[in-house]
Amino acid sequence: MSLPALACLPAVLEPLAVAAEQSLQGAFAQLSAAAVQAFLAWPEERRSALRRVAAASDFVLQQALRDPQMLLDLAGSGELERSLQAGELRGQLAQVLADCDSEDELGRRLRRYRNRQQLRIIWRDLGRLADLKETCGDLSDLADACIDLGYHWLYPHHCAQFGTPIGRRSGQAQHMVILGMGKLGAHELNLSSDIDLIFGYPEGGETEGVKRPLDNQEFFIRLGQRLIKALDAITVDGFVFRTDMRLRPYGSSGALVFSFNALEQYYQDQGRDWERYAMIKARVVGGDPQAGAQLLEMLRPFVYRRYLDFSAIEALRSMKQLIQQEVRRKGMAENIKLGAGGIREVEFIAQAFQLIHGGRDLSLQQRPLLKVLATLEGQGYLPPAVIEELREGYEFLRYTEHALQAIDDRQTQMLPDNEQDRARVAFILGFDGWQAFHERLMHWRGRVDWHFRQVIADPDEDQGAEADVVIGGEWLPLWEDAQDEEAACRQLADAGFADPQTAWQRLTGLRGGSQVRAMQRLGRERLDAFIPRLLAQAVEHGEPDLVLERVMPLVEAVARRSAYLVLLTENPGALQRLLTLCAASPWIAEQIARFPLLLDELLNEGRLFKPPQAPELAAELQERLMRIPQDDLEQQMEALRHFKLAHGLRVAASEIAGTLPLMKVSDYLTWLAEAILDQVLALAWHHTVSKHGTPRRVDGSPCDPDFIIVGYGKVGGIELGHGSDLDLVFIHDGDPQAETDGAKPIDGAQFFTRLGQRIIHLLTTQTNSGQLYEVDMRLRPSGAAGLLVSSLGAFARYQENEAWTWEHQALVRARVLVGCPRVGQAFEAVRAKVLGRERDLDKLRAEVSEMRAKMRDNLGTKLTAAGTAANAFEAASPFDLKQDAGGIVDIEFMVQYAALAWSWQHPQLLEFTDNIRILEGLERVGLLPGEDARLLQEVYKDYRSAAHRQALQKQPGVVGGDQFQAERRSVLRIWRELGLD
Template identity: 80%
Template structure:
């Protein structure tokens, strides 16, 4: 977004420059500028710049002639060369308003101040001292301070005349809130923009301190009228800002000012799509900032819906069509704001994503277009190449807009007809002539229009269908019940459905179901437009019956939230991915049906099939939660759950698509759990500390947090599956007796117990998005009868004196997931000490074998090694991948036995907690034959891969007995070779 280049002044403008120079010389002579210190030096240094600016901008030339002392003061003060810091404009205006005694004086001071600043801003823009961002910022700051300072001047005088408005409920004095909309709200005002305002006040009541009190609304209407007059009325000094109030509720026919409750009620009951679009950029520009922030919070649910709102695209499309009709009617094709590929199309692209996703992705709740484009790039909604083109094209158009308006301080976006003004525009944009500028302009308008069509255009317009028919229209008669049963079944059969009668019954069931019958008209129209598309795409799949069986429950579930239907209709690629994933996995179909917000994940194919790595995963969750107020626990819990659901879907989709191998699937699911546990611990710690204060260590210093979450089992072994629960143990290293330092102190033992309870609640509480994880705490010391949270010392003593062999086996797979690094290192030392202790090999083999036998008897299939070994390998017999002889648990027990038996002499065996890498170490140190170790790794992966496939098919981890026969026999052989029985 570079500044336009500077080129020599063209011949056509030289004559204008000469005339302006002569006129300005006369004006400066009359005001005796030569007597002003520094003026002569400034003029010598900037004479050429003055000629060029005067040639380009009639407004600057006229203002300098009309008020030469003003221009001279601007020049010698250095203001034309300075970038203003925040608040500088307001300070200057406050000084200018000192001593202002009447509304006429107020208007005069505001207009002269505005003209002075307008000259300064245009000068800096044309001399390339300010880029687009600075120019828009200065213009917006100018509007802000003029609006607010005028209000602050008017308010006390109105209170003297009409009384002070008092809230009926609070009994407090009331101030008006002034919302700036559009470009003002986004801090993107242009050189001659009008300002769109909405006035509000907190609550009803009456004024006090006068004989005849006014209703608060009437009081603020009078204040508002005076404020508009101060800003908008054209006098001999011009105007401050053209003020447009038509965006308020009910437009020009509505009251000028509304109470907060009335505003909320209006937008809730009658707010239209274009008003949501406008409210995205709303910002408090004057009046009571604190009350204004509260008002914007009240209105946020109207703007940003909690669900995916693809109906916004249809609304924006309708708005664009109305604009295009107006453009054609008024012959405004040359309008660089409203015409094809214009400024408005870039804004529509950004705001479409904001309206659709902003309710859930808080990073999109931004006003600045450039910030939104960056977010769309960073969050993967649009490719970087797309946002780069949109940003550069938009900047070019805004520079062109400023050039058009700099000529005569006139609000226009129309390209000029006159040769003189065309030469000015081309020169201001850094081009040698109009043709070169126009070529570049048309290039950017073409690129913007192309991107606009990709996002906003009707998908039916993009389909190359015969006679311009809508995609899927051949299915409309069937869905609309305009065919008899025989014709409908024949069409289904010809389209590849193997059970047409069942498919038809499913469709009839959907059409006549309670959900559809209860739909409102707009929702029913969306459903009627969507189902034919669904059938057309389903017919392209290998098993359309299965697709329909699994997808129709989702359609029924979201029927009354028809924005989801719009999402799928607007995004054929997302619909195609939905059908493919549902056909491949009933588990995925069930997940999306239970949590339709997951449909959002289908929009971005690259993101769907390529989940992020562990650091990116943790950073993404951290960033999401930082955008939620700390006291909004409900939204924090929902954000955590949606994050888990979304990333778990990505992993499952990647596994089905083959972009993630088995080991990486478990890695990602484990990373996901760790990222969530890290944030859950932080939330629980913050909440518990807020209530009770910080616990102490034994030395009296404060814990920070001296707490760890240890993972056992699958999460400890980095082997999580799609539906795995979490085996956790909580350990702290605080002083159990010392009290916390808060207002409601409790001892350390109680504190850490409550912290543990809070963590479990955050993980297991059922919300609209389900629970995060099922949590199993039975592996803690003394199991279900033990303390929820153990001190590090108590944990070490229990492991040394009271733990069973099977608990030491479990410890092999234990590792610190999140928490205090120091306590984590101490836990690792305890784990190593316990696992490396000398053991009598015969006793160890017997205890491991006995525990395994109990598990087989209680959890395995009946055809086990200990039972009917002869028919255990027959197809009719089930083989439990995990529990049966030769299965997963046998391999895990062998690894655990090896770690307990040999880690005392070979501590490197304990370096890892996952079975694959422990087997690798056992081979490296010669404790297992290399062939056997590698064979166990291969078999273990094969079993787990089969278990994952079963889970995605919503099947238990059981296969036919004639599968994995060689693998099972190999595991049994190695089991016996280790002396286990």
Template identity: 80%
Template sequence: MSLPPLVALPKPLLTLVTRAEETFLGALNDTSGTMSARLDAWPAERRDAFGRVCAASDFVIEQVSRDPEMLLRLADDGLLERSFKCGEMRSMLAELLVDCTDEDALGHQLRRFRNRQQVRIIWRDLTRQADLSETCGDLSDMADACIDLAYQWLYERHCEHSGVPTGRRSGLPQQMVILGMGKLGARELNLSSDIDLIFGYPEGGETVGAKRSLDNQEFFVRLGQRLIKALDAPTLDGFVFRVDMRLRPYGSSGSLVLSFNALEQYYQDQGRDWERYAMIKARVVGGDQAAGKELLEMLRPFVYRRYLDFSAIDALRTMKQLIQQEVRRKGMAANIKLGSGGIREVEFIAQAFQLIHGGRDLSLQQRPLLKVLTILSGQGYLPAAAVDELREAYEFLRYTEHALQAIDDRQTQMLPDNQTDCDRVAFIMGFDDWESFHQQLLYWRGRVDWHFRQVIADPDEDEESEGEALVGGEWLPLWEQDWDEEFACRQLSDAGFRDGQAACQRLAALRSGNQVRTMQRLGRERLDAFIPRLLAQAVDQDDPDLVLERVLPLVEAVARRSAYLVLLTENPGALQRLLELCAGSPWIAEQIARFPLLLDELLNAGRLFSPPLAPELAAELRERLARIPEDDLEQQMEALRHFKLAHRLRVAASEIAGTLPLMKVSDYLTWLAEAILEQVLALAWRHTVARHGQPRRVDGSLCDPAFIILGYGKVGGLEFGHGSDLDLVFIHDGDPNAETDGAKPIDGAQFYTRLGQRIIHLLTTQTTSGLLYEVDMRLRPSGVSGLLVSSLSAFDRYQTDEAWTWEHQALVRARVLVGCPQLAADFEKVRASVLARARDLDQLRREVSEMRAKMRDNLGTRATQAGTAEKAFLADGEFNLKQDAGGIVDIEFMVQYAALAWSHQHPQLLRYTDNIRILDGLEQAGLMTGDEVRLLQDAYKAYRAAAHRQSLQKLPGVVSGDQFHDERRAVMRIWRELGLS
């Protein structure tokens, strides 16, 4: 929402204004008349603002009446009407602390500074000169300055007395690290917040330079106590900030300060779910910033898990239930933070997504709530309309919180219980009366509560509230109680399993398997909650036996990482999609069992069955990698692999669901490979240049990168499949003899060889998420004995003078996948020159036929003489879709033959690299009839569709001989008519 509007002062508040102004004027005690003159010089707008503030805030009136000069100076300096510049708050306080001689003086100056800034911040908030972001930012900057400058002042004097704390291992001076948690950490501090702090220090040791050395921990404990006193102790000037240290390890009973090792050990071994929630917002607010950054990096794995962590929802749900119990016990329903539909529920919604997905989606590793909401919308975690409502509701609630706290600088989120304060809150919020404000407040709390239930609510809650049986409740006795095999088999059979005995045995094997028997208590509880849901949904499938057979290996695979079971328990729609996909394809079932992180893709049906187009695909991958530090190669490799796995699953799911036809499946898989290769080349280039500098062209200019990756075969022909290898060739246009310009120079030939090796390493290295692609480089000039990377001129010479006909056939399907646009254009000229030369057609037919005969002999079905014997057309025979006569390779060879035979007369045949469009070109050139072209295209698509189906069923590309009779005979006929044998 925008800033609450300004409204006229209501009559009940006018008496407050009159009384406040009289108090202030009386406090001036201005015998010389100079202060009154300064006040009289105020413009009308400032006088009106003073009246608004007097009506709304007893705190401001109290402060300016105690110290009228403070307000006049704020006004004279123009600080009431302008925003602070970056660092200005800190500079002001630093100047005040220069002359402090003891801790009493330090405390006095801190409190006076805080009161002065608090008056300014409340003034600007109530007069609508500062929005929510500026108010929270100013309050957080004030806290940062007070904490860090007080710490620095105390540290220096503490070292003078007790020596400098020094690391036992490093021998370096040690500083404390002060973490700000909660709203301070997120820079969302409200007008009267506590500050939640955690203290740490890098390493153990003892102080140096004093008569009696202290252990580092003892040194920092004493320093921490002094810092808390400087900030928290009430004096005649009030306090700076109330300090809460209960979020530290072991809470109030734990040591005030711990070393980094002790902190890491605690969170690793004993950290609880609520501590993960709290640590999301942790920020270094004082002390050693560099060491603090290291500490947060150490603790990041505790907060953000690398797998999908739906257990976070259950933890947040439990926390919310405890809060609700406290709200009910203390009668706090009117609390706009903790009550139903309050600020905390918006925070829980955002943090649920952060804890679940933040380990993999680094963009969610943010502290400020409004930034997280923007990402939830932008990344598709929540609908934009829902996020807009949550943002507007949150801002309304936060403005209301500030209105409540501005009255008396009191830490409260309770709605007022007296008419005067009700009038004040309505006035501050821009409403004419309390009733209209309260009605709007109830509306926003209702919307927040609704959205909260959609995200956080227990999936069984509705059934429980309506007195219905829990989902899968009928299966609980079968799974949880003493195993009665006869009863279990009968129940499974009655529910729709064809073979109840086999289903029973599968479940019994899971129950008694080592993975389940050694599960911890929490994991076993999650499994016990999941299995009944699984069975309840399985019996609704067409083939529950098949579903159970394919899904239980996944259950066993994730049993020790039970957060995945929570994901499926929490998301019935995702479970249903899992069962449907596993029923449709054992390949998909195996992929998800091997890489359970793919379960994330099942959460959003719209996204699952609608893979993005090529530009969006490339942009999404670039964005993902941009969030990873450039030097974190392990994370980059994992991100690339997860991206490939996720999008390959989406394509397979769309293919099974029938939302993506065959040609589009190949297009998407090809685009996916291209998007990945683009980023792999960028990573390899950056790494190689960082080590050796940039290579040079022959003219001396720097290469950037003067390198292309050629795709042959399926990727070149835009016919990529789910398990296809990458047939690649690398070409550069650098000077092979010129040295690179880096600190460790090497010649251009070496540089590009290492670049090629790096690319292959990135593609083929096995990580926890598998490899990216198998890579075949045998189509490069001279094959396995040739250079890994060729210059374009060497490639041209080889193709012109040395290449075999089969290599020119392969070149028909070659195209540039990624790399330098200019070099890509130069390659196309070389390709066209090589392929479009006039050839002896008899010799060409003979060489193409001989190569095809070798392939049939080696790869075709022997029992049917590669599909030529009569048995090849019988039901008990076999037809190899790719290699047998009349199959895929025959069509590919005819297309390649035609391109080599006639492209010198019809260069348009070389425009495309895929068989379908080359066939279109043959028809347009009058080299084949429309009927022949359509027949070959339809047969080719039918074969490839069948091969894709076989692949998804984890079957070889072989079908029974009684299939595709017409297509095979027609392809063989056209083969003969072209003079091929």
């Protein structure tokens, strides 16, 4: 946000401005006549800015009076009116310290430089010459430079006195690592922030080069003390930064500096929730940056858990309660940082999402709050309108904080209680008076507090009642075994359970099972909080018995990973969606029980029932994989599998909710497969090239990648269903004889074979998150006996000279899924040539009919054997939607027959690979009556809808024989009219 334009200087501040200008003119006069002339030569705009700033900030006036030459130098350099370039501030300080010859002089120069920069920054902030980002950035850069350059000045002098610290294991000289925490770590320092630091060093050992060596820890403790003194001690020149070391392990009672191993051990064994919260913003601000990066990587698992960690909500809630108690005790309701609707509440909102989701969503692993808010919006965690209010409210609060602190360079967030300072704050923020400013401030505090309560509030809190009401409390006695079986069954029956005895047995079986008995105290407490909620919501459904039956396996599966129970306890809406989906589909219930990480998808209702379009799918997956190191294959495979599971659940949920029709379901599932295959090909290519080098084309140029993945069957026809496998064929257009150019060269044929093997490995390997897809490669030339990867030329020769008619039928539904566009176009040309040749229709009808009869005999139900196909649907027998007479395959065979029979005359029939659009083409060119074409389309969609429903119910694609009788007769009628009997 931008603040309003500066208001006119209020009357109460006018005397301050006049007195300030007179005092400064006197100070310049004491310097020299030239100084007075330089001041009088200032342009009116700068003179006016001086009056405003000096009236608003006692600190600026005091610094200018103490050192008027500093103000003249700043004005002469132009730095009051321009932004500093990247690195300019550090470069200036390095010059200031270049010839520093003593520790006392170091402290003096650091303080004087800090005062110069503080004056410049406040001048620009109060004069609307710098926005919030620039002000916080300059202050943070100033702190970084003072810390790091101060450290690097002290280190060689300390080594000269005590020796150089050497690592016992590495034998290398050791440097300290200085972590900046809080606002410094996030690059968000305010005008009078203290700095929170943690010191560490890589490894133990001793100093070398002196008679009496020091232990490395003792060396760095002494060095740390000297650095703190250089920054924190108050002298006649003031201080550099107030330095707080209490965030280190064990706080004030702990050692000042720890080795990396000691830090890792502490956070692993004893780290508390508030320390996770603090460590989110940790950044290396001084010392050895390479070692610092290693330390942060070591500590990352402590901060970001690999699973969804809703226990962080409870920890933040507890921290907020402690803060509120302190605010009430000290009467700090007017504190814009800690009070209701203050800065800390915005930080808590952002960090709640970071702690919960950051282990899995790497985009949340960042420090600046405004960037985190942008990510929460971009990734769909919070609606844009909420983010906009949080952003504007936060920026207004931070501008207010700067106004409060600019007055006297004092670390305060309390609103003033005197008229003069109130006038200053309102003036700085651009308001005509305190009342207008305060109304706006309270508006933003109210909005922030409201959003904070939506995220952090205890779900047990009844917002409209004075006393807390525990959701599901009426079920506590039953779960805690505080009533006998008869009473428990009576309560279950009264609540709507049709079989209360079975429900009771399920609950007692869980309570007395080995999983629950082995739970630690915290996990059992979470389970005890969750089960009453589960029962309370289950009885709201029409079939609570079914809900309990399908959800209990999930509860048993996650009992030992109770963070998932916290997720559902903290999010009643997610629990409600879980029960609804599990009641509707045992397939979904089984998926979530097998892969509890899918519970994350239930948190965002809008995202759950609105899967992204194809471009967004591809971009999202690419973004996820870009955050994983290229050589971390395990994480890449897990990310691919989680992506597939998550989006598969979204599609199934949308289908059940009715927000996604059948054709769109298949579209989304196909887009999902294509997005995954695109990344799998890229990963496999990178791995194979890094090992063997790049293969060559016939002309000697490098392949890039000259490889395509062709989809057949359902994926080729854009008709994937839940749990469908992939029929794939791999084709390359490289030189099979030419060797690759890597350290371990192999010929092109071997390279592409290994590339294909790597792709299949990535797709089919079982990990903790299952496999991506089952892959069927039998449609490649010569089937299972053929090469895994065919050259384009060999594929063309096989299709033209050796392929059976059924293979050409399959080619009708073949299309390029991913890979090289040039090779893809060449494949399409081969396909069009093979399918578009003129055929003997009698022979074609006979071969298609013969193949279909074999399939009915081998795959259909008994009564649909070829001899009884016409009458099969009359019998009281099951109907196989796919294989039986009049079913899906009959329609597919008719479409394929038509494409093979007439595409030589009507090449537009080969434009599409899906049956619906091929049928449209047959109607358009007059080869199939419009009524019949539309009938086949509708019947085909009806069959597939039924098959989808069966899949979601974990049932085979077979329905009762009394269903679809008219449809089956119509299909067989058209079959016969095409001469395919």
